[in-house]
Amino acid sequence: MLTFEKLYSMGHEEVIFFSEPSCGLKAIVAIHDTTLGPALGGTRMWPYASEEEAIEDVLRLSRGMTYKAAVSGLNLGGGKAVIIGDPKKDKSEALFRAYGRFIESLNGRYITAEDVNISVQDIDNVYTETNYVCGVDKTSGGSGNPAPYTALGTFRGMEAGATKVWGERSLKDKVVGIQGVGSVGLELAKLLNDAGAKILFTDISEENIQRMKNEVSHSEFIAPEAFYGTNMDIYAPCALGATVNDETIPQFKCKLINGAANNQLKEDRHGAVLKERGILYSPDYLINAGGLMNVSIEFEGWADAKSRRMVDTIYNTTLNIYAISDEQNIPVNKAADVLAERRLESMKKIQTTYLGRGSDHRFPGSKVRHNKI
Ligand code: NAD
Numbered sequence: 001m002l003t004f005e006k007l008y009s010m011g012h013e014e015v016i017f018f019s020e021p022s023c024g025l026k027a028i029v030a031i032h033d034t035t036l037g038p039a040l041g042g043t044r045m046w047p048y049a050s051e052e053e054a055i056e057d058v059l060r061l062s063r064g065m066t067y068k069a070a071v072s073g074l075n076l077g078g079g080k081a082v083i084i085g086d087p088k089k090d091k092s093e094a095l096f097r098a099y100g101r102f103i104e105s106l107n108g109r110y111i112t113a114e115d116v117n118i119s120v121q122d123i124d125n126v127y128t129e130t131n132y133v134c135g136v137d138k139t140s141g142g143s144g145n146p147a148p149y150t151a152l153g154t155f156r157g158m159e160a161g162a163t164k165v166w167g168e169r170s171l172k173d174k175v176v177g178i179q180g181v182g183s184v185g186l187e188l189a190k191l192l193n194d195a196g197a198k199i200l201f202t203d204i205s206e207e208n209i210q211r212m213k214n215e216v217s218h219s220e221f222i223a224p225e226a227f228y229g230t231n232m233d234i235y236a237p238c239a240l241g242a243t244v245n246d247e248t249i250p251q252f253k254c255k256l257i258n259g260a261a262n263n264q265l266k267e268d269r270h271g272a273v274l275k276e277r278g279i280l281y282s283p284d285y286l287i288n289a290g291g292l293m294n295v296s297i298e299f300e301g302w303a304d305a306k307s308r309r310m311v312d313t314i315y316n317t318t319l320n321i322y323a324i325s326d327e328q329n330i331p332v333n334k335a336a337d338v339l340a341e342r343r344l345e346s347m348k349k350i351q352t353t354y355l356g357r358g359s360d361h362r363f364p365g366s367k368v369r370h371n372k373i
Contacts, residue, residue: 011033011066012030014030014109015031016028018098018099022098023094024095025099026085027082029080030062030080031110033063033066035344035347036074036347037077038111038132039062039066039110039111041061042115043112044083045085045091046084046116047084048082063078064078066340071289074289074296111134113133120136123135124140134298135295142302146291148187149290149308151185151290153290154236155188155191159315160316160319161280162256165255166255171196171197173196174197174198176199176234177235178200179235179240180261184238185238186211186216188238190216202221234257236259242266244257244281255278255279260288281333283321286314287314287318294310297310
């Protein structure tokens with residue numbers, strides 16, 4: 001059940017339910033933390049078995065967005081939305097436009113984008129009603145497909161991993177195993193190919209396997225069931241979450257795990273297990289933030305070079321996180337949280353300074369200041 005106790009414990013500011021029976025809209029927006037800026041996060045459409053399940057999902061995902069934006073150096077808060085419904089049956093123009101009107105009513109506290117089961121067409125309908133949406137098509141002035149930027153960020157994280165493990169940034173001759181050669185995996189493979197790495201890959205889609213063979217010809221296919229135990233220097237999960245778990249860890253022969261998939265560790269404790277076994281893990285929510293960085297600049301005018309420059313910072317941030325992990329003797333996944341929380345705390349502190357915006361803003365927070373005296 002959604003209770004204030006739960007919101008306090010997870011740190012959420014606001015949870016809003018949108019309802020429009022005429023088109024069957026049932027949406028929940030969770031705004032986790034806006035210390036750094038407006039809450040940005042995609043909308044997911046899913047046939048949740050219960051409202052309880054939808055609430056759990058939106059609370060968990062929105063909190064994750066706060067950490068992702070904070071660790072990536074973005075001036076954005078964390079938020080996420082879910083629409084309860086069957087994407088095959090329940091989509092309509094009215095539903096997405098009604099949803100867009102509700103987003104508009106939040107006055108920019110929450111900015112949405114695509115997530116699971118939401119298409120560019122759906123987002124275009126949302127965009128008809130509100131400007132608080134990003135990830136719109138390039139032809140409508142948006143930033144287009146985020147996958148190449150996500151792949152670039154994952155590649156920069158991998159270079160940081162190589163620097164830490166082998167003492168040099170270059171990935172030349174490193175054997176990299178990519179699991180999943182979809183939108184991001186294929187782009188990552190191209191970058192690795194240019195860098196002179198040896199590429200192994202697996203997938204379950206015949207179409208994507210064939211496309212990979214055509215576009216990155218110096219690569220070798222490995223059957224999915226044999227993949228975890230295959231000899232490789234770097235394992236790059238780019239398909240599913242939770243592939244680092246009690247069954248797979250004993251099979252790994254790699255020294256570095258660095259991929260784009262979300263939530264790679266099945267449980268938090270698997271970060272500690274990797275550390276014990278001497279396998280370096282690059283924090284997933286930082287190294288796959290290239291797509292988020294890319295959409296974040298839509299509001300100031302998107303440009304490829306600007307986006308790439310921002311994504312390149314993932315190299316140094318990943319090194320910083322490894323350093324925190326060493327200094328505090330904590331797993332890398334925890335060290336990423338430390339860096340995110342440090343930034344949030346320090347930015348909260350500077351917000352106590354009164355900005356003196358003139359007579360219209362003479363009294364904001366006056367009660368608080370009075371109490372302090
Ligand atoms: P995608 O659907 O285009 O590609 C996923 C690929 O994984 C497909 O080719 C699919 O056939 C393959 N796959 C699925 N199950 C598999 C299995 N059991 N074994 C091997 N291969 C399997 O998705 P994507 O956009 O490339 O995203 C990949 C991952 O990165 C996802 O976890 C996604 O959440 C995450 N991610 C993507 C972006 C982005 O910009 N697209 C941003 C952040 C995170």
